[in-house]
Amino acid sequence: MSETGPLGIIAGAGSFPLALARAATAQGRPVFALLLKGIAGPDLEAYPHAWIGIGQFGAMVAQAKKAGCRDLVLIGSLVRPNLWTTVPDLGGLRVLPDIVRLFRGGDDHLLRGIAGIFERHGFRLLGAHEVAPELLMPKGPLGALRPSEADEEDIALARQAIAALGPYDVGQGMVIGSRRIVAVEGAEGTDGMLDRCATMLAAGRLKWPRGSGILVKAPKPEQDRRIDMPAIGPGTVAKAAAAGLKGIAVVAGSTLVVDVQEVIRLADRHGLFVTGVSAGETP
Amino acid sequence: MSETGPLGIIAGAGSFPLALARAATAQGRPVFALLLKGIAGPDLEAYPHAWIGIGQFGAMVAQAKKAGCRDLVLIGSLVRPNLWTTVPDLGGLRVLPDIVRLFRGGDDHLLRGIAGIFERHGFRLLGAHEVAPELLMPKGPLGALRPSEADEEDIALARQAIAALGPYDVGQGMVIGSRRIVAVEGAEGTDGMLDRCATMLAAGRLKWPRGSGILVKAPKPEQDRRIDMPAIGPGTVAKAAAAGLKGIAVVAGSTLVVDVQEVIRLADRHGLFVTGVSAGETP
Structure with a gap:
């Protein structure tokens, strides 16, 4: 598979998302940042970006596709989202039963499940280390x-x-x-x-x-x-x-x-x- | 082995030492309390007792023998003793090399070793549950x-x-x-x-x-x-x-x-x- 389009960075908290964006940019690869509301910092606002609620899975997919992303990286710390206060959009509602099921397990289980959901929507989920081994x-x-x-x-x-x-x-x-x-x-x-x-x-x-x-x-x-x-x-x-x-x-x-x-x-x-x-x- | 002499209770912190002393007394068994300085509370001062520093192994053995104890119970929480501030007596100095070696492992290792040292001095170490199953x-x-x-x-x-x-x-x-x-x-x-x-x-x-x-x-x-x-x-x-x-x-x-x-x-x-x-x- 060839790399196509900008690298979509789904950014949680901390300084890793910016480090990854800089590394990708240094390689000549454009970046599109999907900043998780209430979690990500403003560091990546210097790049093309969209702010997305953590339950807004439909919007996340739409924005990533519109930006031409095929490769996504999830990076940054992710305070475990609160299902009781998350307001899902339509895309989020569709995947909600999956998510609720996933939440019954631990973090590994949850995150593997989320990766699977992205992949079923046609994205390729990469590790930060695959994109920027210098990190x-x-x-x-x-x-x-x-x-x-x-x-x-x-x-x-x-x-x-x-x-x-x-x-x-x-x-x-x-x-x-x-x-x-x-x-x-x-x-x-x-x-x-x-x-x-x-x-x-x-x-x-x-x-x-x-x-x-x-x-x-x-x-x-x-x-x-x-x-x-x-x-x-x-x-x-x-x-x-x-x-x-x-x-x-x-x-x-x-x-x-x-x-x-x-x-x-x-x-x-x-x-x-x-x-x-x-x-x-x-x- | 028959029960002889009072039950020696080597008391750490918390309310278990008193609960054990009461249970033994209720069974008609006399109690002698070895209260660890800086760790045990004053609850057991109502019983025949001696206050002993945690490094004073020689004094502990002498007091327990003088009181006629053959059976000892270690009970109560024991904040891990600080080897850097503990002042051992002569008996303590003799067992110090053993203790230092024991401290290199975890709690189990440490406590098992201490039990062994008591047993080599002719005591029988009992669990609180053996003396007072009602606890x-x-x-x-x-x-x-x-x-x-x-x-x-x-x-x-x-x-x-x-x-x-x-x-x-x-x-x-x-x-x-x-x-x-x-x-x-x-x-x-x-x-x-x-x-x-x-x-x-x-x-x-x-x-x-x-x-x-x-x-x-x-x-x-x-x-x-x-x-x-x-x-x-x-x-x-x-x-x-x-x-x-x-x-x-x-x-x-x-x-x-x-x-x-x-x-x-x-x-x-x-x-x-x-x-x-x-x-x-x-x-």
């Missing part, structure tokens, strides 16, 4: 520091635990230190989990000295990376530092990194390592 | 409400996920609703996890209507129930209600319930079910 975490440390051998053992243990939780559609992220998992990511997200660690550290509930724990993020085994790729950015480093951690480990090639220069600068400043571990190393 | 959760609902069939499915799913995490020594508790696990218990404990759910509910991060989620607690597969038994009490019910949950499910016969009448009263008042599921039902 992906490389293997090895980004900044000046690297994990110790003991850290590598902790990282391996956390990755095993994340894999064990895979079938239950919970937890891309954990915080581990000295062989002990102290936090598992749930609906609060990575930032919420790191805030919790900062609170536990301040309250003396985490008994380790500052600079002891590691944030480990890995895709769940069944995760569709076109629609729910683990991601880190400068905000992740800042929160990990506030939680007193010593490092961040993510899976190389399967994690988006936004603003990599700022990530490196902050990691070096706070004395954290940020490292890409290879997907095949899970024991 | 255990019975099978079925405690109050007026019971889980629906859909709730039973959620409970089964959460129990599977808890079992999957068993080898990683994290998570006796989860919060689940509509097939989705939204919170996994880490070092913050059950109360901390319920507070987080309340916060997420208030912030619109949990998109369910009030009365939708279930707290599920189950012992980890390898858990030594003499030293780390899941527990609930009126505080658990109050926090579950504040988090907007519809119920609490724990494993019957493997969970301590403190102040069962108050648990029932609060559950009925807040419209929650509190139910004991049988250990054998894990799919």
Whole structure:
């Protein structure tokens, strides 16, 4: 299949949608932004765009087709939409029974279903990494520091635990230190989990000295990376530092990194390592 | 082995130590309380007792022997002791290398090791449930409400996920609703996890209507129930209600319930079910 028309970016919150738009533009590919009302920021208003309510599936399809998009990328964090306050349009009403059914499962289930619905409408859903591989975490440390051998053992243990939780559609992220998992990511997200660690550290509930724990993020085994790729950015480093951690480990090639220069600068400043571990190393 | 001497209760925080002391006394068995400084409350000062620092293992052994205790029960929540501020006595110094090694693992590992150390000093370590089975959760609902069939499915799913995490020594508790696990218990404990759910509910991060989620607690597969038994009490019910949950499910016969009448009263008042599921039902 050849690339035809502009890249349609369905944009959620955060800085990834803009990073992707810039990367596509740098490749000479035009962008059309479908900005989710109440979720996306105004960053992409500089590009051709339309604001769309999250339930306005009919409008989304119509706008994307009118703009000549065939390829779509879903990117940015998506606060789980509230079905009780969402007002669907006609297209939305038609897919609503599907969506309601999807909502009975976890995030993976939901997002895979949404991808399927787009594909049945003739779009091709791409992962951000397929469009802009330069946004992906490389293997090895980004900044000046690297994990110790003991850290590598902790990282391996956390990755095993994340894999064990895979079938239950919970937890891309954990915080581990000295062989002990102290936090598992749930609906609060990575930032919420790191805030919790900062609170536990301040309250003396985490008994380790500052600079002891590691944030480990890995895709769940069944995760569709076109629609729910683990991601880190400068905000992740800042929160990990506030939680007193010593490092961040993510899976190389399967994690988006936004603003990599700022990530490196902050990691070096706070004395954290940020490292890409290879997907095949899970024991 | 016959029961000899008073029951030694090594008391951590919370109301379980007192509940156990009362149950033992009601059976006509004298009690000697070893109250952990900075952790235990003053409730047990009405009984023969000694206050002991958590590192004062030598004093603990000496006091327990002097009081004629042969059977010990570790009960109450134990904030993970801070090895950097603990001042050990001579007996504590002798076991310190063991303890430091134990601390490299998770809680299970730590607690099993401590049990072993006591046993090598000639004590018999009992579970609270062996001394006072009336403190255990019975099978079925405690109050007026019971889980629906859909709730039973959620409970089964959460129990599977808890079992999957068993080898990683994290998570006796989860919060689940509509097939989705939204919170996994880490070092913050059950109360901390319920507070987080309340916060997420208030912030619109949990998109369910009030009365939708279930707290599920189950012992980890390898858990030594003499030293780390899941527990609930009126505080658990109050926090579950504040988090907007519809119920609490724990494993019957493997969970301590403190102040069962108050648990029932609060559950009925807040419209929650509190139910004991049988250990054998894990799919």
